[in-house]
Amino acid sequence: MNITTIKEKISEILTAILEHTNFELHDELTAKDVDGWDSLSHMMIITKIEEEFGIRFKLRDLNKLKNMGSLITLIQSKL
């Protein structure tokens, strides 16, 4: 799956859970930059990503997610 498709899917997931589109998916984007992305919605976003991409994160993976770039790299490595 190419990066553009991954980004599109992530964007759809964020929109569905956070109920807004006020974000731009660049590599340096962090949860702090996005309204409503707190520890609770984080858990929901992670679960939804696992579902949509058909992958399973390790607990340890979750701490490595420092920004959007690392999330995309992680998803790629699991596909």
Place this chain on the structure above:
Amino acid sequence: MDLILTIQKSIEEHKDHNAFCIRHTYYTYEVFGKIISGIRYKIQKSVDASGHIIGLVTNDDIYTYASIIALWLEGKAYVPLHPDFPENRNQLIIEQAEIHTILDSSQHQTFANCSTITTDKVSCSTIDIASKEVSSDDLAYIFFTSGTTGTPKGVPITFDNLTAFIDAFWALEYSITSNDRCLQMFELTFDLSVLSYLAPLLKGACVYTIPKDEIKYSYIFELMEDYELTFALMVPSILQYLRPYFDEIDCPAMKFSLFCGEALPLDITEEWSRCVPNATIANVYGPTECTIFCTDYTYKRTEPNKAYNGILTIGKDMKNTKTIIIDEDYNEVPVGEKGELCLSGGQLTPGYWKNEKKNKSTFFFKEYNNEQIKFYKTGDLCTVDEDGDILYLGRVDFQAKIQGYRVELSEIEYHARAALQKINAVAIAFTNKIQNTEIGLAIESKTFDTSELLNGLKKSLPQYMIPTQIKFIDTFPLNTNGKTDRNKIKEQFL
């Protein structure tokens, strides 16, 4: 004051040991002692002797922890103020506690209308941590908890209370030494934080904190594995979050794994015990009013454990606490009968802060062993068995009356969780449009057909206990103390 003296000695004796690990940075007891000394000088300069109650902005940094010890050396109490709490709530606390001075390590002053002592980067070239004369009735802290009327109520805890707690805690023999590595996962506005930093500091051990911008449960797991933590006090909700990953967790270094703050389900404890194969697991219980916790049960790995509706027993009262269970007329109930748990003893707060009305309704005197003793009503519904182990049944106010019948919501939850297997569920009593009490069931899951679940419930519960409304919530909200936020869930039914 012996407790403060013990802190002083511990700092002096363990200078080259690590006291804190915050964001992967270590701070030795020597560095900690110097920061305490610097902050205490600032307090001496800016606060006159009459100012006993000082606000503390609860950041996750070494200066905030040092501020607590610096205040205690000066015989002053701290009132934690969470910078992310609504401003109105913090203002109510500042006014109620009559706070004039606030210690703040933030880059920008958090409270503009109070005199602020900046503690960021404060230090001192020498260590000066000899305590002033501190009386045992002096306050160590006041924690504000949510009040039913919307105004937070203050729970003052004296050095005497704290000393009684620490004495009773060591008597449990969940021993900590200067080689231990201990988790501190709580916001400083939650009193479980006090055990989590104080017990290690008294023994020269190292405290590991959770940065506020990290995802708590996964960060805890990483600390446990990477730093081989040996002691951890957690709320059971963390286990609910970690449960899908239990097969990845193996922490043989953990010696003591304690749980407090919420009902601890037996089945999840059994699963957790395999993640911490060498640890003593304990369920401790207690309200802020009785200083951190006051009853204790050690989980048995090889024998059956006592539980009620799937909830592990909270065990027996600790060394300095006396517990009784009473009926509505304040009479002790016989063994095996249900009633409200009441506490008394050296850990019990002198009473709510400037709240005579609440004190009258919550505290009472009762003759016990030929003595008039002050007791505190916990609002927790309990029963005690022949061995003296206390079983937690739920909140007195979780008890709902449905069509005249008394209903314990925890009982519905127990059956719902059993039927749902590993899915979490919470039962809520709410008042519907026609002012009748209805039972709602919130399920932590995506939507699914519930006819099978309801048919199953009907087999174990009478009709009046069957939930009449079901909501699905992807992830249950937690309150700032990390517990499942039942009030927020309840809003979904209103």
